[in-house]
Amino acid sequence: MTSIAIVGGGPAGYEAALVAAQLGADVTLVEPEGLGGACVLYDCVPSKTLIATSETMTSFRGAPALGVRPPGGPDGEVSVEAAVVNRRVKDLAAWQSEDVWQRLSTEGVRMLTGRGRFPAEQPGRSRRVEVVDATGRVTETVEADVVLLATGATPRVLPDAVPDGERILTWRQVYDLTELPEHLVVIGSGVTGAEFASAYLEMGVRVTLVSSRVRVLPGEDTDAADVIEEVFAEHGGEIVKRARAASVVRTEKGVLVTMEDGRTVEGSHALMTVGSVPNTEGLALDAVGTGFAFVLYAMLEGLGLPMADYERVPVGATPDRWQSVKDGTHAGTITIEPFTSIARAAGFRVLRQSTEAFPAYQGGIVAVRQSWAERNAERVKAFIRGYLKGLDWTLAPKNRAEAAALLLARMPEIKPGVVDKVLASVLSPRSGLTPRGEILRNGMKTVLDLRSRYGSPQKSLAGIDKYLALSFYQDVVG
Numbered sequence: 001m002t003s004i005a006i007v008g009g010g011p012a013g014y015e016a017a018l019v020a021a022q023l024g025a026d027v028t029l030v031e032p033e034g035l036g037g038a039c040v041l042y043d044c045v046p047s048k049t050l051i052a053t054s055e056t057m058t059s060f061r062g063a064p065a066l067g068v069r070p071p072g073g074p075d076g077e078v079s080v081e082a083a084v085v086n087r088r089v090k091d092l093a094a095w096q097s098e099d100v101w102q103r104l105s106t107e108g109v110r111m112l113t114g115r116g117r118f119p120a121e122q123p124g125r126s127r128r129v130e131v132v133d134a135t136g137r138v139t140e141t142v143e144a145d146v147v148l149l150a151t152g153a154t155p156r157v158l159p160d161a162v163p164d165g166e167r168i169l170t171w172r173q174v175y176d177l178t179e180l181p182e183h184l185v186v187i188g189s190g191v192t193g194a195e196f197a198s199a200y201l202e203m204g205v206r207v208t209l210v211s212s213r214v215r216v217l218p219g220e221d222t223d224a225a226d227v228i229e230e231v232f233a234e235h236g237g238e239i240v241k242r243a244r245a246a247s248v249v250r251t252e253k254g255v256l257v258t259m260e261d262g263r264t265v266e267g268s269h270a271l272m273t274v275g276s277v278p279n280t281e282g283l284a285l286d287a288v289g290t291g292f293a294f295v296l297y298a299m300l301e302g303l304g305l306p307m308a309d310y311e312r313v314p315v316g317a318t319p320d321r322w323q324s325v326k327d328g329t330h331a332g333t334i335t336i337e338p339f340t341s342i343a344r345a346a347g348f349r350v351l352r353q354s355t356e357a358f359p360a361y362q363g364g365i366v367a368v369r370q371s372w373a374e375r376n377a378e379r380v381k382a383f384i385r386g387y388l389k390g391l392d393w394t395l396a397p398k399n400r401a402e403a404a405a406l407l408l409a410r411m412p413e414i415k416p417g418v419v420d421k422v423l424a425s426v427l428s429p430r431s432g433l434t435p436r437g438e439i440l441r442n443g444m445k446t447v448l449d450l451r452s453r454y455g456s457p458q459k460s461l462a463g464i465d466k467y468l469a470l471s472f473y474q475d476v477v478g
C-alpha cells in the first residue's frame with residue numbers, strides 16, 4: 001500500500017487526502033491550525049460570509065424602488081452590527097472545519113496536529129516528515145512513500161506597513177473588529193482588495209481603494225474591472241489610481257497611508273491586501289541534506305573548514321537563512337541572488353562563490369519522473385517552450401529596465417541601490433541563468449560528485465545520462 005504524508009490541511013491538502021484514501025492509500029495529514037486550512041478559517045469562507053451580509057444591505061437599499069418597504073419605513077436606517085457579523089463568520093468557519101475533520105476521519109485519514117518539516121536525515125527512497133508542536137517539540141515522525149506539500153500562503157507584509165491587528169489590518173484580522181471602521185483605506189486592488197472594498201462600502205463604510213495600476217483587478221477581464229469601478233464610484237467609493245503605497249503608520253485618530261510619489265490618504269483603518277507569500281518557512285526544504293547544502297560543505301572544506309568543525313542546523317529556505325544570519329542567530333549560510341547582493345550591501349562578508357569553487361554547477365532544475373513525462377509529453381514541451389520564452393525575455397538587454405522594475409515590485413527586500421548588482425549576477429552566463437536553458441553536462445557531473453561525497457545514504461553516483469532525457473528539449477528547440 002502506498003503511504004502518503006500530506007503537509008497542510010487546506011483544500012489542496014484535504015481534497016488530495018480524500019482522493020488518496022478512497023484509492024486505498026495509507027494517508028497521514030499534518031496540520032497545525034484547523035482542517036479546511038486558511039481557505040475555510042480565514043479566506044474564502046469568511047470573506048463570502050461577510051459578502052452575504054453586504055448583499056443583504058444592498059437589497060435593503062434597493063428595496064423601496066421595488067415597492068418593498070424596509071423596516072422603519074422608506075427612510076428607515078438599516079445598519080450592520082459588526083460584532084454579530086464577525087461572530088457568524090467565525091462560527092461558520094469553525095463548523096465547516098469540523099465537517100472537513102469528520103469527513104477525513106470517516107475516510108480513515110490519520111490526522112496529526114502540528115507543523116510538518118523535513119528533518120536533516122532522510123531514509124533513502126521514502127521520505128521522513130517530523131511533526132512539531134507549538135513549543136517546537138517533535139511529537140511524531142512519519143515516513144511515507146510520497147510527501148505532498150500543501151502549505152498554502154500568508155498575507156504579504158510590506159516592511160513599512162506592518163499590521164498591528166487594531167488599525168492596520170490583514171484580511172484575516174478584520175473579523176476581530178468589534179465595530180465597523182469609519183473610513184477604511186484598502187491597499188491593493190486585486191481580487192481580495194476589490195472584494196473587501198465593495199463589501200465594506202455596501203455595509204455603509206466610507207472606503208478608499210488604493211490601486212497601483214490604472215484599473216482595479218489587474219490581470220482580470222477589463223470589462224468586468226470597468227463595471228466594478230463604475231458601481232464602486234456610484235455607491236460613493238473613492239479609488240486612488242497609479243498609487244503604490246510606500247508606508248502605513250498609525251496616527252492619533254487612525255492611519256496615514258503614504259504613496260511612493262508622496263500622495264497621502266488618511267483613514268480610520270487600513271486593510272492590507274497586497275498579495276500572499278508561500279508558507280515555506282520552517283519546512284527546511286533547503287535542509288542540511290540537499291544538493292545546495294553540499295555546495296556549502298565542499299566550499300568550506302576547500303577553505304580549510306572540515307564538516308566536523310562546525311554544527312549544521314536546518315533553518316529553512318534562503319530568505320529564512322539569510323534572516324537568521326542577519327539577526328546573529330547563526331554564523332553563516334549559503335545564499336543565492338538577490339540575497340547575496342543584499343548581504344554584501346549590508347556589510348556581510350562573502351567567503352567564496354560557487355563559481356570560484358567549481359568549474360560548472362547545474363543549479364536550476366525542474367525534474368519529473370520519466371514515466372510521467374512520457375505520458376504528458378505535450379505538457380512538458382509546452383512548459384519548456386514557455387520557460388525558454390521567459391528566459392529569452394529576461395536575458396534580452398532591452399528588457400533590463402522592466403526586469404529591474406519587476407524585481408523591485410515583487411521582492412521588497414531588494415532596495416533600488418542593489419537591483420543592478422542582483423540583475424548582473426542573475427544575467428551573467430557564468431553565475432546566473434543559462435542561455436537557451438541548456439543543461440551543463442559538467443555542471444551535472446559536479447552535482448553527482450557532491451551527492452556521492454556528502455549524500456546519505458552514502459552511494460556513488462555516476463553517469464549523468466541516467467538522469468537526463470533531452471528529447472523533449474530537442475523537439476522544442478529543433
Ligand SMILES: Cc1cc2nc3c(=O)[nH]c(=O)nc-3n(C[C@H](O)[C@H](O)[C@H](O)COP(=O)(O)OP(=O)(O)OC[C@H]3O[C@@H](n4cnc5c(N)ncnc54)[C@H](O)[C@@H]3O)c2cc1C
Pocket residue numbers: 007008009010011012013030031032033034036037038039040042043044045047048114115116117150151152153171192279282283
Ligand atoms: C480573501 C480571500 C478570499 C478567497 N476567496 C476564494 C473563493 O471564494 N473561492 C476560491 O476558490 N478561492 C478563494 N480564495 C483562494 C483560496 O483561499 C486559496 O486558493 C486556497 O486557500 C488554497 O488552498 P491551499 O490548501 O493551497 O492553502 P490554504 O487554504 O492556505 O491551507 C494551507 C494549510 O497549510 C497549513 N500549513 C502551513 N504550513 C504548514 C506546515 N509546515 N505543516 C503543516 N501545515 C502547514 C496552514 O495552517 C493551512 O491550514 C480566496 C483567497 C483569499 C485570500
